[in-house]
Amino acid sequence: MSQLFTGLSAFPLTPADGDGVVDTAMLGILVERLVAAGVDSIGLLGSTGIYAYLDRTQRRRAVAAAIEAADGRVPLIVGIGALRTSWAIDLAHDAEQAGASGLLLAPVSYAALTDGEAAAHYRAVAGTTPLPLCIYNNPGTTNFSFSDALIGELAALPGIAAIKMPLPAGEDYAGELARLRATTPEAFAIGYSGDWGAAPSLLAGGDAWYSVIAGLLPEPALRLTRAAQNDDSDEAAAIDAAFSPLWSLFKAHGSLRLMYAIASRLSLPIGDPPLPIMRVGADILAAVETALDHLGACQAN
Amino acid sequence: MSQLFTGLSAFPLTPADGDGVVDTAMLGILVERLVAAGVDSIGLLGSTGIYAYLDRTQRRRAVAAAIEAADGRVPLIVGIGALRTSWAIDLAHDAEQAGASGLLLAPVSYAALTDGEAAAHYRAVAGTTPLPLCIYNNPGTTNFSFSDALIGELAALPGIAAIKMPLPAGEDYAGELARLRATTPEAFAIGYSGDWGAAPSLLAGGDAWYSVIAGLLPEPALRLTRAAQNDDSDEAAAIDAAFSPLWSLFKAHGSLRLMYAIASRLSLPIGDPPLPIMRVGADILAAVETALDHLGACQAN
Numbered sequence: 001m002s003q004l005f006t007g008l009s010a011f012p013l014t015p016a017d018g019d020g021v022v023d024t025a026m027l028g029i030l031v032e033r034l035v036a037a038g039v040d041s042i043g044l045l046g047s048t049g050i051y052a053y054l055d056r057t058q059r060r061r062a063v064a065a066a067i068e069a070a071d072g073r074v075p076l077i078v079g080i081g082a083l084r085t086s087w088a089i090d091l092a093h094d095a096e097q098a099g100a101s102g103l104l105l106a107p108v109s110y111a112a113l114t115d116g117e118a119a120a121h122y123r124a125v126a127g128t129t130p131l132p133l134c135i136y137n138n139p140g141t142t143n144f145s146f147s148d149a150l151i152g153e154l155a156a157l158p159g160i161a162a163i164k165m166p167l168p169a170g171e172d173y174a175g176e177l178a179r180l181r182a183t184t185p186e187a188f189a190i191g192y193s194g195d196w197g198a199a200p201s202l203l204a205g206g207d208a209w210y211s212v213i214a215g216l217l218p219e220p221a222l223r224l225t226r227a228a229q230n231d232d233s234d235e236a237a238a239i240d241a242a243f244s245p246l247w248s249l250f251k252a253h254g255s256l257r258l259m260y261a262i263a264s265r266l267s268l269p270i271g272d273p274p275l276p277i278m279r280v281g282a283d284i285l286a287a288v289e290t291a292l293d294h295l296g297a298c299q300a301n
Numbered sequence: 302m303s304q305l306f307t308g309l310s311a312f313p314l315t316p317a318d319g320d321g322v323v324d325t326a327m328l329g330i331l332v333e334r335l336v337a338a339g340v341d342s343i344g345l346l347g348s349t350g351i352y353a354y355l356d357r358t359q360r361r362r363a364v365a366a367a368i369e370a371a372d373g374r375v376p377l378i379v380g381i382g383a384l385r386t387s388w389a390i391d392l393a394h395d396a397e398q399a400g401a402s403g404l405l406l407a408p409v410s411y412a413a414l415t416d417g418e419a420a421a422h423y424r425a426v427a428g429t430t431p432l433p434l435c436i437y438n439n440p441g442t443t444n445f446s447f448s449d450a451l452i453g454e455l456a457a458l459p460g461i462a463a464i465k466m467p468l469p470a471g472e473d474y475a476g477e478l479a480r481l482r483a484t485t486p487e488a489f490a491i492g493y494s495g496d497w498g499a500a501p502s503l504l505a506g507g508d509a510w511y512s513v514i515a516g517l518l519p520e521p522a523l524r525l526t527r528a529a530q531n532d533d534s535d536e537a538a539a540i541d542a543a544f545s546p547l548w549s550l551f552k553a554h555g556s557l558r559l560m561y562a563i564a565s566r567l568s569l570p571i572g573d574p575p576l577p578i579m580r581v582g583a584d585i586l587a588a589v590e591t592a593l594d595h596l597g598a599c600q601a602n
Contacts, residue, residue, distance in 0.1 A: 019387055052411035053384050083354050085576035086320055110353035110409075110442050111557045111578055121577035141411050143444065256412045275386035276422035277412055 004075055004102050005134055005162035005189035006207050007040030008225040010214035013259055014049045014062050015270035022058045024065035026270055030215070031069035037218035040208075040225075042070060043104060045079035047141055048212050048256050052081070052108070053274035059091060063098040075101035081108045081136060085121050092129045103129065104164065106136035107144040115150050126159035134162040138193070152183030161187070164210045167194035173204035195221075195255070196247035199240040202228030212255045213246065216262050220299060242298030245291035253280055261288045305376055305403045306435055306463030306490035307508050308341030309526040311515035314560055315350045315363050316571035323359045325366035327571055331516070332370035338519035341509075341526075343371060344405060346380035348442055349513050349557050353382070353409070354575035360392060364399040376402035382409045382437060386422050393430045404430065405465065407437035408445040416451050427460035435463040439494070453484030463490035465511045468498040474505035496522075496556070497548035500541040503529035513556045514547065517563050521600060543599030546592035554581055562589045 012034060015026040034042050044066045045051035045059055054062065063078055070076055078100040080091035092103055105125055107118045126133050135154060139145045146163075154160050163184075168176040173192075180190050191208025192201035198209045202225060214221035220239060227235035250258050256273060257280050263270045264279075265288055272279060280288075313335060316327040335343050345367050346352035346360055355363065364379055371377055379401040381392035393404055406426055408419045427434050436455060440446045447464075455461050464485075469477040474493075481491050492509025493502035499510045503526060515522035521540060528536035551559050557574060562581050564571045566589055573580060581589075 020385060047412070083575070084321060107577075108411075111348070111555060112441070113577055114579075117577040117579050120579070124576070140413075141444075143442075254412060274384070275425070276408075276414055276418040278415075278418050278421070 002132060002161040002187060002189045004041060004077065004132060005191060007209075007229070008214055008222055009041040009043045009077060009191070009208055009210045010034045010039040010218050010221065011043040011046040011048055011210065011212055012215040013263060013270050014045060014054065016050065016054065016058065016274070017271055018275065020054055020058055020274060022054065022062045022065070023271060024061055027062060027065045028069035030268070030270070031066045034215070034218050035070055035073050037222055039074060039214060039218050039222060041075050041077050041101070042066065043077050043079070043210055046104065046210070047138065048215060048259050049079060050256070050274055051079040056087070056090060056094070060094045060098070063095055063100060067099045077102040077104050077134060079104045079106070079136070080125070081106035083108050083110055085124050088121070088125050089128050092125055092131070096129050096131050100131060102161070103131050103133045104136045105133055106138055106142050109143050113144050115147065118144060119150060119153060122154050122160065123157060126157055129159070132161035133159055134164055135160065136164050137166055138164075139166060148179055148183055151180060155184035155188045162189035162191065162208070164208075165190060165192050167192060167197040167201070171197070171200065173197070173201045173206065177205050195243070195250060198224060199228055199236040203231070203233055203236060212250070212259060213243065216259060216266060216268070217295070220295060238298070242295050245294050249284065249287055249291055253284060258288065261285050262292065265289055265292055303433060303462040303488060303490045305342060305378065305433060306492060308510075308530070309515055309523055310342040310344045310378060310492070310509055310511045311335045311340040311519050311522065312344040312347040312349050312511065312513055313516040314564060314571050315346060315355065317351065317355065317359065317575070318572055319576065321355055321359055321575060323355065323363045323366070324572060325362055328363060328366045329370035331569070331571070332367045335516070335519050336371055336375050338523055340375060340515060340519050340523060342376050342378050342402070343367065344378050344380070344511055347405065347511070348439065349516060349560050350380060351557070351575055352380040357388070357391060357395070361395045361399070364396055364401060368400045378403040378405050378435060380405045380407070380437070381426070382407035384409050384411055386425050389422070389426050390429050393426055393432070397430050397432050401432060403462070404432050404434045405437045406434055407439055407443050410444050414445050416448065419445060420451060420454060423455050423461065424458060427458055430460070433462035434460055435465055436461065437465050438467055439465070440467060449480055449484055452481060456485035456489045462488070463492065463509070465509075466491060466493050468493060468495035468502070472498070472501065474498070474502045474507065478506050496544070496551060499525060500529055500537040504532070504534055504537060513551070513560060514544070517560060517567060517569070518596070521596060539599070543596045546595050550585065550588055550592055554585060559589065562586050563593065566590055566593055
């Protein structure tokens, strides 16, 4: 099993100004918080890391700043999704040269992709870099759905080491993992995103939690991960329950908007989300505060 | 009624190399073909004009080349869709300075947009330029669906002059047009994209056909438009029937891939689509040839 794609991968926001210029000092502070907490990896430039809203120059600046801040203490997995294969290859080279440990590639699309086109895209990018690559399966934002057969085909390619799955319909984690394990190599790591599915997916044998909330609240996310990894389902369920008001807000308003609200409550000056994405209103901000209090109160017990 | 957003708007491909560098000479040739045919407007950098796959520099080069080729004989409507509001504003200014007559703005999204965010995006862009703006309603590629209420709200803004609609569910053009006319100003133009809906939508009173096929085959598309505008439903239906094998291929393989195949059959050296989008195989190319023969044979009658 690829160690890089195992355990808790925390996805920080990427602080940037209204023109999309990254605040590298603030990004370094966010990364330092994750390193200090002891997360297993940092997922830089994921969806909540607003990779889609940053140009190549800014993405390069973000990677350099995060690598410098992590200083070899925690490996970085860098998102390189882009509409053109040539752009994704450029971003892979940039991340490799900056010192990333792995890559995360979403099949971003405008015109809908065929399975053959998506496969060629992954083959081209994986073939251009020695870094291990994680498939970013995120149909909600990419408009592309992976079949089990396509995942099996890609998992057989050298360089493709892992997949980041969305939460399965019907929440049948065990069934989906069994199905995917049957068509992928033993060393292929299968992890989940969708924070409210973290506890059940890890308990069902998922290899990793690709976590949005861990980008700002790494400690409780790490405790949840370790409890599940130790098969302590009671403890995992208790921490999951402490998070549940936050999960409800994530589902209602979108993870990205909620993370900016949480950063505000934590007094982390990370700037605004990229317009047209807006900050949530005062009522939701109040609900975020209540949810954070709930989490804190549960933690204190 | 805004004349600019009325009649046949032809959307050329944007010839480019594998790195996304636009072939401005070839784009000029494509534009000249449209001007010579007498289309009512040219829709530059639409979805089949691969705007999503071109960076700002290349989009600027494309607009300059097309403006030069059109030489004031046909107005240009330029696509300025971008994920960030600031980017769309930059592209609006670029198009305005180059001499575009109007703008086409799609609510491109990665994180799903709320209605309020989309409205603010349109308000910001429309407020930054004197050019009239057409709403590009294309949920299949943008992941955003406009409600009638939001269209009504945007249509009331100064500068927002038109909407390019997708084909309505159930093909109830008359019903949809009546509904939209009731909530939009009299001068607001409502046109359709989805080439196989051109004849019925124009006959039902649609103001414009935003046409993919007219980008390469402007003459028969113009005949269809004029027949429908003259309420000659028999003639419009006959031309639509001549196109129908092409429409079937569009639906099966996507307009973008099909347009590259048609360009090949017309011996227009426009380069390849942007990878990961691929050219269709020989079997589909053969079907395209048959469909073009069918169209030609019908035209000759």
